[in-house]
Amino acid sequence: MVKKMKEDFPSRSGNKNSDKKQEPGSGEHEHVASSMKERVKSVIDKAVDTDKLKELSHRILPGETDTYNAAHSSAPFYDQETGVSAVITPGRFDSLIRSFLSELASGDDLDIHGEPSLASALLDDAWQANASDIHLDSEHDHIRLRLRIDGILLDIQKIDRTNGQKLINQFKAMALINPDTKLNIEEGRFTHELEHDQLDLRVLAAPCINGPKLTVRLLMRHNVEQQFHELGLSRENREKIETALETMSGMFLAAGPTGSGKTTTLYSLLHKLKRFEGNIVTIEDPVEYSIDGVNQIQVDEQHDLNMASGGKALLRLDPDCMLLGEIRDADSAWTAFNAAASGRILLSSIHSHEAVGVISVLRNYGISNQDIAANLNFVIAQRLVRKLCMDCRREEILRERDRKWFDQMHMQAPSSVWYPQGCKACKNIGFYGRTGVFEVWMLEDRHYEMILNNKDVIAMRREQEKQNHKTLIDEALDKLKEGVISPMELRAISGYGPLVRN
Numbered sequence: 426m427v428k429k430m431k432e433d434f435p436s437r438s439g440n441k442n443s444d445k446k447q448e449p450g451s452g453e454h455e456h457v458a459s460s461m462k463e464r465v466k467s468v469i470d471k472a473v474d475t476d477k478l479k480e481l482s483h484r485i486l487p488g489e490t491d492t493y494n495a496a497h498s499s500a501p502f503y504d505q506e507t508g509v510s511a512v513i514t515p516g517r518f519d520s521l522i523r524s525f526l527s528e529l530a531s532g533d534d535l536d537i538h539g540e541p542s543l544a545s546a547l548l549d550d551a552w553q554a555n556a557s558d559i560h561l562d563s564e565h566d567h568i569r570l571r572l573r574i575d576g577i578l579l580d581i582q583k584i585d586r587t588n589g590q591k592l593i594n595q596f597k598a599m600a601l602i603n604p605d606t607k608l609n610i611e612e613g614r615f616t617h618e619l620e621h622d623q624l625d626l627r628v629l630a631a632p633c634i635n636g637p638k639l640t641v642r643l644l645m646r647h648n649v650e651q652q653f654h655e656l657g658l659s660r661e662n663r664e665k666i667e668t669a670l671e672t673m674s675g676m677f678l679a680a681g682p683t684g685s686g687k688t689t690t691l692y693s694l695l696h697k698l699k700r701f702e703g704n705i706v707t708i709e710d711p712v713e714y715s716i717d718g719v720n721q722i723q724v725d726e727q728h729d730l731n732m733a734s735g736g737k738a739l740l741r742l743d744p745d746c747m748l749l750g751e752i753r754d755a756d757s758a759w760t761a762f763n764a765a766a767s768g769r770i771l772l773s774s775i776h777s778h779e780a781v782g783v784i785s786v787l788r789n790y791g792i793s794n795q796d797i798a799a800n801l802n803f804v805i806a807q808r809l810v811r812k813l814c815m816d817c818r819r820e821e822i823l824r825e826r827d828r829k830w831f832d833q834m835h836m837q838a839p840s841s842v843w844y845p846q847g848c849k850a851c852k853n854i855g856f857y858g859r860t861g862v863f864e865v866w867m868l869e870d871r872h873y874e875m876i877l878n879n880k881d882v883i884a885m886r887r888e889q890e891k892q893n894h895k896t897l898i899d900e901a902l903d904k905l906k907e908g909v910i911s912p913m914e915l916r917a918i919s920g921y922g923p924l925v926r927n
C-alpha cells in the first residue's frame with residue numbers, strides 16, 4: 426500500500442510541506458491510506474447512499490464543497506485524524522479511489538462478514554439461467570431486477586432499496602466505476618471466476634431520474650472460442666467459410682440489423698484467423714470480448730478516436746488482419762477499403778438486411794464500383810432466432826395464419842411443423858437458447874462483373890436465384906423443417922427486408 430501511495434501522489438516541488446510527508450515508509454501515510462480504504466469499503470459494504478462517498482471526499486479534502494468537482498484545481502489532502510496533508514488533484518483523487526476499489530474487488534472482501542457478495546451470487550445465478558444481461562433499474566421505492574434470456578427481458582424480482590443499492594455499488598466497485606459519479610454514463614469491465622469457466626463482464630451505469638440504472642453484460646470467453654461450430658451455420662456454409670478463411674484476403678463483411686449476432690460471428694472468425702495470421706488488431710465500439718493475442722482498441726469519441734481515425738492509426742501498426750467494428754458512414758467505409766486495398770484482411774460489420782444489399786449500402790457511402798469489386802470477397806448476412814424447447818415442442822398441422830404466409834411468399838408449405846408449448850425446462854416460455862440463420866455469399870466473377878456494370882441489387886438477387894443461392898429464408902426454412910424453430914421465427918426473418926422470391 427505504501428508503494429501505491431508513493432506512486433499515486435504527485436510530487437510537487439512547489440509544496441515542500443507535502444513532499445516531506447511523503448517520505449518512503451512513513452507510518453502516518455500508511456495510516457491515511459488504510460483509513461481511506463476502510464471508508465471506501467464501508468461505503469460499498471454498508472450500501473449507504475453514494476452521497477456518503479461525497480461526504481468522504483469532503484473529509485479527505487476539507488474546505489470548499491466543490492473543490493473535488495472543480496476539474497482543474499488541486500486541493501490539499503488532509504486527514505483529520507492524523508493531521509497528514511499533501512497536495513492532490515481531483516483527477517488523482519479519483520484514481521486513488523479506483524485503486525482502492527480495485528484492491529477491494531480483487532481481494533474478495535467486499536463483504537465485511539466474509540460471505541460471498543450479493544453481486545457474485547447474482548452473477549452465478551444469471552449464468553445458470555443462461556442470461557446475457559442483468560438489468561438493475563431504480564424505481565420509486567425499490568430496485569427492479571431483470572434478466573435478458575434468449576433475447577427477451579424477463580422480470581425477476583423487486584429488491585428493496587438497501588440491498589438493491591448494495592448490489593449496484595458492488596457491481597460498480599468490481600468494474601472500477603467510482604460509485605460517486607452521477608452525471609455521466611460510465612463503463613467498466615471485470616472478470617468473474619465460475620467453477621469451470623471465466624466470465625467477462627461489461628458494466629454500464631447510467632444516471633436516471635429515479636436513481637442509477639445498471640446493466641451488466643455477460644460475455645463468456647469459453648463460448649467465443651467454441652462458437653464457430655455453434656453459431657447455427659449449416660454444414661455447407663461452414664465449409665464454405667472455412668475454405669475462404671484459408672485463402673483469405675481482402676474484405677469480409679457481416680451484415681444484419683442490430684442484435685443479429687454479427688459481432689459474435691466476427692469474433693469467432695478472428696479466433697480462427699488467429700491460428701495463422703500474425704498481427705491482428707481491432708477497433709471496436711465497444712470492445713465486447715477481450716481476446717488473448719489480439720490488440721483491441723476501444724473507440725473514444727470524446728478524444729476523437731472513432732472507427733475512421735482509429736482505423737487509420739491502426740494501419741501504422743502494420744497489421745496482417747484488422748477488425749473494424751462497424752462500417753457506419755462514409756469515413757469508416759473509406760478506412761475499411763484502404764485497409765483491404767493495402768493487402769490486409771479486413772473484417773467488419775455493416776447494417777444491411779441481406780447479403781447483396783451490402784453493395785448498395787457501400788455505394789451510398791461513396792465507394793466506387795471499382796473499389797467494391799477489387800476488395801469485397803465475402804458477405805455473411807444473418808439473424809438471431811429463438812430455438813424451440815426440445816423438451817416440450819409439439820408437432821402440429823400448419824396453422825391457418827402460417828399457411829397464409831407461405832401462400833403470400835409463393836412457397837410450398839410443409840404439412841406439419843413444430844410449435845412452442847412450455848415446460849419446466851424452458852420456464853414455460855416454449856423456447857430455449859438462440860441460433861443464427863445465415864446467408865453466405867462468396868463473390869464470384871459474374872458478381873464482380875455486375876458490380877462493375879453498376880447493376881442494381883434486384884438484378885443481382887435474380888442472378889443469385891438462378892444459381893440456386895440460399896437466402897436467409899431458405900436457411901430458416903431448413904431449420905423450420907428440422908423442428909429447430911417455429912413458423913413465428915420464420916415470419917420474423919422475412920419481415921426484416923425485401924426478400925423477394927420469383
Ligand SMILES: [Zn+2]
Pocket residue numbers: 814815816817818846847848849850851852853854855856
Ligand atoms: Zn419447454
